[in-house]
Amino acid sequence: MEHYNDAAPKKGFTFWKLVKWVLALVTFAIYLLLTMRACAMDGLKDTSKTRALLRNETLLAAYAKSPDSLTVLAGPEDSISTTDGRLT
16 A cells, blocks of 8 residues: 655745745845946946046146156055055
8 A cells, every 4th residue: 555645735934935035135135236336336437536536736737847757656455454454
């Protein structure tokens, strides 16, 4: 004689379904925030505010006075912390 489990699977609310959906929503929210932040930072690359920081009146006057003596150095930071220990 064979025994069958004729009980239908439980439908509706269960604790593990809630945990699964909460984790899925948190994952999606983090992904959405990181994507929005990346898009917002991409828009800050060339704006009037960044242009004002890069080319101000003092820099333009120094370049007009002696273009050959003006050197702009750019490179990666060696550390993510400042000399007094703050993170940047």
